[in-house]
Amino acid sequence: MTVLVLTSAQDVTADLVVAELHEQGVPLVRFDPADLPGEVALSTEYVRGEFRGYLSTGGRVASVDALRSVWVRRPGGAAAHAEEPSAWLAEETDHALYGMLDSTDARWMNHPSAAARARRKTWQMRVAHRSGFPVPATLVTTYPAMARRFAEQYRHVVVKSVSGKSPGDPPMALPTTLVPPDADFSGVAAGPTLFQRYIAKRADIRLTSIGDTHFAARKTAEAGQVDGRFGDTGHSWQPVDVPPQVARAVERYKRHASLAYGAFDFAEEEQTGTWWFLECNQGGQFGFVELDTGQPLARTVAEWLAAEPG
Amino acid sequence: MTVLVLTSAQDVTADLVVAELHEQGVPLVRFDPADLPGEVALSTEYVRGEFRGYLSTGGRVASVDALRSVWVRRPGGAAAHAEEPSAWLAEETDHALYGMLDSTDARWMNHPSAAARARRKTWQMRVAHRSGFPVPATLVTTYPAMARRFAEQYRHVVVKSVSGKSPGDPPMALPTTLVPPDADFSGVAAGPTLFQRYIAKRADIRLTSIGDTHFAARKTAEAGQVDGRFGDTGHSWQPVDVPPQVARAVERYKRHASLAYGAFDFAEEEQTGTWWFLECNQGGQFGFVELDTGQPLARTVAEWLAAEPG
Numbered sequence: 001m002t003v004l005v006l007t008s009a010q011d012v013t014a015d016l017v018v019a020e021l022h023e024q025g026v027p028l029v030r031f032d033p034a035d036l037p038g039e040v041a042l043s044t045e046y047v048r049g050e051f052r053g054y055l056s057t058g059g060r061v062a063s064v065d066a067l068r069s070v071w072v073r074r075p076g077g078a079a080a081h082a083e084e085p086s087a088w089l090a091e092e093t094d095h096a097l098y099g100m101l102d103s104t105d106a107r108w109m110n111h112p113s114a115a116a117r118a119r120r121k122t123w124q125m126r127v128a129h130r131s132g133f134p135v136p137a138t139l140v141t142t143y144p145a146m147a148r149r150f151a152e153q154y155r156h157v158v159v160k161s162v163s164g165k166s167p168g169d170p171p172m173a174l175p176t177t178l179v180p181p182d183a184d185f186s187g188v189a190a191g192p193t194l195f196q197r198y199i200a201k202r203a204d205i206r207l208t209s210i211g212d213t214h215f216a217a218r219k220t221a222e223a224g225q226v227d228g229r230f231g232d233t234g235h236s237w238q239p240v241d242v243p244p245q246v247a248r249a250v251e252r253y254k255r256h257a258s259l260a261y262g263a264f265d266f267a268e269e270e271q272t273g274t275w276w277f278l279e280c281n282q283g284g285q286f287g288f289v290e291l292d293t294g295q296p297l298a299r300t301v302a303e304w305l306a307a308e309p310g
Numbered sequence: 311m312t313v314l315v316l317t318s319a320q321d322v323t324a325d326l327v328v329a330e331l332h333e334q335g336v337p338l339v340r341f342d343p344a345d346l347p348g349e350v351a352l353s354t355e356y357v358r359g360e361f362r363g364y365l366s367t368g369g370r371v372a373s374v375d376a377l378r379s380v381w382v383r384r385p386g387g388a389a390a391h392a393e394e395p396s397a398w399l400a401e402e403t404d405h406a407l408y409g410m411l412d413s414t415d416a417r418w419m420n421h422p423s424a425a426a427r428a429r430r431k432t433w434q435m436r437v438a439h440r441s442g443f444p445v446p447a448t449l450v451t452t453y454p455a456m457a458r459r460f461a462e463q464y465r466h467v468v469v470k471s472v473s474g475k476s477p478g479d480p481p482m483a484l485p486t487t488l489v490p491p492d493a494d495f496s497g498v499a500a501g502p503t504l505f506q507r508y509i510a511k512r513a514d515i516r517l518t519s520i521g522d523t524h525f526a527a528r529k530t531a532e533a534g535q536v537d538g539r540f541g542d543t544g545h546s547w548q549p550v551d552v553p554p555q556v557a558r559a560v561e562r563y564k565r566h567a568s569l570a571y572g573a574f575d576f577a578e579e580e581q582t583g584t585w586w587f588l589e590c591n592q593g594g595q596f597g598f599v600e601l602d603t604g605q606p607l608a609r610t611v612a613e614w615l616a617a618e619p620g
Contacts, residue, residue, distance in 0.1 A: 036452070037452040037499060037501060041453055041499070042451070042452055042502065043451035043452065043456045044432060044449070044450045045447070045448070045449050045456075046432070046435040046436065046445065046447065046448040047447040047448075048445075048447070049436070049439035051436065082500075082501075084500075088473075088476070088477040089477075089501050091473040091475055092471065092472040092473050093472075093502055094473070095429075095430050095431065095432065095472045095473040096432070096452075096502030096504075098430065099430040099431065099450070099472075100432055100450065102427075102430065102432070102433050103435075103436050113423055113426065113427050116423065116426070117412075120405050120408065120409040121409065122356070122409030122412070122413060123409050123412050123413065125413075126356065126361065126413050129358070135358075135359075137355070137356065137357040138355070138356040138357075139353070139354070139355050139356075140352075140354045140406045140410065141352070142347040142353065142406075143351055146355075150355070161402065162402040162405045162409075163401040163405040165401055167398040167399075168398070189347060190347060190393070191389070191399050191402055191403065192347065192352065192405075192406030192407075194406075
């Protein structure tokens with residue numbers, strides 16, 4: 001039973017997990033779908049419902065019938081490194097690879113369909129609320145008047161990316177930013193914009209959920225700090241207990257979203273200490289948390305990937 | 311309760327359904343996501359689990375809380391017609407629109423997640439077999455030697471696109487083509503290639519499944535004809551009964567795939583009359599079948615979209 005790791009060649013986080021799998025003696029195959037076809041080859045045969053699939057990389061051939069799990073870390077686009085790349089070749093290769101893997105009984109962290117759905121912030125808002133998290137009021141709009149009304153109603157609102165991505169190539173930094181109610185909102189008509197009630201916070205919380213195991217970490221915020229990802233606060237991530245009602249909400253969220261892995265971000269409210277749901281990144285990094293807190297995140301991912309089917 | 315039709319401005323098939331909906335007096339909104347933002351505007355507010363969404367197009371505002379169904383026909387890419395289009399704006403707009411629609415209780419024909427999964431041919435092979443259809447032996451490979459072995463084993467094999475798309479821009483026609491066993495298979499290494507056992511057929515079958523209603527049509531094939539989509543055979547589509555075991559397999563397939571609509575293609579085998587599953591196109595056209603057969607396909611789509619939640 002083999003573990004498949006799909007990621008780019010340069011991926012320190014994947015290296016940590018791969019080292020754990022080696023230590024546990026678990027057979028694994030690691031490659032970047034960008035190297036298929038070329039360094040990586042595949043073959044799949046469907047005969048009267050029988051299915052046989054093979055992957056070869058670095059001269060080794062693995063049968064995908066024996067795949068235990070697939071870790072979709074940070075894979076490149078299919079066929080991106082081909083000698084003559086094209087949109088069509090990318091599509092053909094993507095279908096061939098993921099169609100083959102989907103035909104196996106492997107467990108996924110995370111399945112691409114579930115991942116695609118779980119990336120939508122607006123979908124997250126609803127699922128988070130239904131799972132039992134408090135969620136700050138949120139507006140996504142192309143109407144300048146609606147944006148202004150929202151900002152006047154809540155007084156302190158932030159603006160952030162709808163898709164979680166950043167514009168430009170290479171991407172521009174796009175920190176979550178406070179917007180005053182008297183701002184000029186006319187630009188909203190040019191692209192859907194996400195506004196959210198600002199939660200005055202005393203700390204950022206990052207909860208990394210791996211299968212049934214949840215690790216929370218807390219970083220004290222500077223007064224008035226908006227986006228914990230930017231700027232050095234002089235504080236580091238510290239392990240913190242996961243309140244039982246948060247663990248239950250995390251489990252409901254992940255079950256509903258069909259996710260095996262999720263990195264949840266919360267704002268710990270200044271006055272009440274409430275953890276407000278900000279987002280769940282299904283592909284969120286965990287290396288920086290492990291580094292600060294010593295929480296065994298890579299080992300837990302490796303154990304989940306290596307586990308026998310239950 | 312409103313029906314939402316997402317499609318491009320030029321879409322004769324959508325026109326047929328829209329005419330039926332008008333006749334039935336069903337309120338509807340039709341637009342192309344390419345025109346958002348711009349001709350189309352949206353706004354969505356999430357407050358303590360309450361959700362309010364609005365869409366405006368052509369000066370009319372519709373509340374999406376009252377959406378009965380969404381028909382994803384042939385929509386353009388989100389923000390494709392924007393004044394300053396970009397990959398980032400497309401992503402932001404896509405998330406804003408589909409995230410909003412996903413937050414409603416509308417029924418989908420078909421939901422984009424289900425549609426994306428159901429497009430994979432290799433996934434289709436497995437689901438079709440499990441649903442009870444006979445499926446021709448199929449190989450997807452980047453190994454020239456595997457391709458040659460498969461062609462020698464089955465003698466008559468065809469090659470076709472893995473993704474169902476065609477290369478080039480504008481796309482080249484890529485008819486399903488017979489490949490002799492002594493062909494040069496070396497090109498397979500440059501891109502995953504799909505080979506399938508050729509079914510000598512006396513007719514093509516197109517089964518259009520709309521909700522719980524299935525319409526089959528049959529077109530007599532010329533001797534040795536491979537791809538029914540190309541070349542005039544002098545025959546037209548004729549209505550034909552759906553055998554009960556086929557109807558059951560169609561229902562199992564669609565349930566498994568979470569599809570409300572599917573256009574199934576079969577080859578009716580020369581000797582036995584068996585319907586061999588070739589593919590299920592979740593977005594397949596139906597106008598040409600209605601034209602030949604007089605089957606009320608547009609009306610049935612309209613009725614499904616207009617139906618009260620059951």
